[in-house]
Amino acid sequence: MDNKMTLTFSAIEENLGFARSVVGAFCVTENPTIDILSDIKTAVSEAVTNAIVHAYREGQGEVTIQAEISNHILYLAVKDTGCGIENVEMALSDFYTSSAVEERSGLGFTIMRTFMDSLDVLSKPFSGTIVQMKKQLA
Amino acid sequence: MQIDSKNKNGDLYIFLYGEIDQSKSVEIKSRLTSLLSVRPLNKVILNLSGLQFVDSTFIGVLIARYKQLREQGVPIFIEHPSRQIDKVLGVSGIYTIMPKVG
Numbered sequence: 001m002d003n004k005m006t007l008t009f010s011a012i013e014e015n016l017g018f019a020r021s022v023v024g025a026f027c028v029t030e031n032p033t034i035d036i037l038s039d040i041k042t043a044v045s046e047a048v049t050n051a052i053v054h055a056y057r058e059g060q061g062e063v064t065i066q067a068e069i070s071n072h073i074l075y076l077a078v079k080d081t082g083c084g085i086e087n088v089e090m091a092l093s094d095f096y097t098s099s100a101v102e103e104r105s106g107l108g109f110t111i112m113r114t115f116m117d118s119l120d121v122l123s124k125p126f127s128g129t130i131v132q133m134k135k136q137l138a
Numbered sequence: 139m140q141i142d143s144k145n146k147n148g149d150l151y152i153f154l155y156g157e158i159d160q161s162k163s164v165e166i167k168s169r170l171t172s173l174l175s176v177r178p179l180n181k182v183i184l185n186l187s188g189l190q191f192v193d194s195t196f197i198g199v200l201i202a203r204y205k206q207l208r209e210q211g212v213p214i215f216i217e218h219p220s221r222q223i224d225k226v227l228g229v230s231g232i233y234t235i236m237p238k239v240g
Contacts, residue, residue: 013161020191038191038222045193049160103167105197107230114229 003029004068011052011061011080019048019065026067027074030137039115040074040135046108047078047131054098055082055129072138076116078131085123092121139165140188143173148180155188158196166196170203179212183239187218197230204235215239 005026009015020041027037044065051063066077085091091098092113097106113119116133123129139162140155152173158166174182184200204214217240219227227233 013159016159016161017157035221039225041191042193042222042226045159045191049193049195052160103163103198103202105194105201105230107194107197111194111226111229115225 002068002070004066006064006066008062008064011048011056011063011082013049013052015063016045016048016052019063020044023065023067023076027069027137030069030072030074032137036135036137040076043112043115043133043135044076044078046111047133050108050131051078051080051082051129053104055080055084057083069137072136074135074137076133076135078133079128081128084125084127084129085121086125088121088123141166141169141173145176148178149183150174150176150179150181151183151185153185153188157191158189158199159191159193160195163195163199166199167202170199171206174203174206179207179210181212182207182214183217184214184236185217186220186223189220189223192223192226194226194230197226197232200232200236 007022023044024037024041027040048063052058055061061080061082064079068075090096092109094110095106097104112133116135118134120132142153144151207214214236216236216238
């Protein structure tokens with residue numbers, strides 16, 4: 001049974017738990033294991049945090065999560081209309097962070113790539129970012 | 139968020155509870171910095187058995203605390219992470235500087 005949903009919300013850190021819960025609940029229809037669910041929620045947390053902290057530099061903006069389940073595979077897209085990434089390859093490398101000030105680990109994309117089955121990042125400066133991920137649910 | 143601590147003659151046990159993401163980062167940073175300023179301090183054991191979820195924000199917090207204590211030669215150890223937390227910590231490589239002891 002194909003299923004999809006779209007969720008748009010304010011890019012604020014208070015919404016991180018909410019975003020994780022919504023994607024998790026959406027996947028429950030496929031009866032995934034707890035481990036698969038927690039992998040997906042971790043990846044969602046990383047992608048949404050990137051939008052809040054980097055895309056909008058914690059200013060105002062919105063995040064959209066699109067999720068689709070087809071043939072027991074979750075297709076996830078986390079989108080923002082923020083500042084975009086100048087060098088995607090560099091951003092994807094382990095421990096890289098564009099944040100000079102805070103205590104950031106630079107591991108967000110590494111975790112997304114490790115916890116999900118695939119990761120693609122589409123971004124251009126000033127044009128926002130789309131993070132696409134897939135995960136086999138069953 | 140709930141954080142408990144127990145000091146046994148300079149061995150500081152810190153118990154973290156709940157979920158840690160960006161929304162908790164300011165609070166946990168300030169509370170850990172405060173707890174870690176106790177003296178004498180021989181070692182720190184972070185008990186994660188009450189933590190249900192972390193993302194890489196927590197790694198950033200841990201690395202900063204490690205740097206804070208490294209100069210004093212105070213080691214930090216990690217106890218009882220759940221499977222999800224163990225996976226995040228493992229990917230980060232943080233066990234090489236903060237060994238898992240339980």
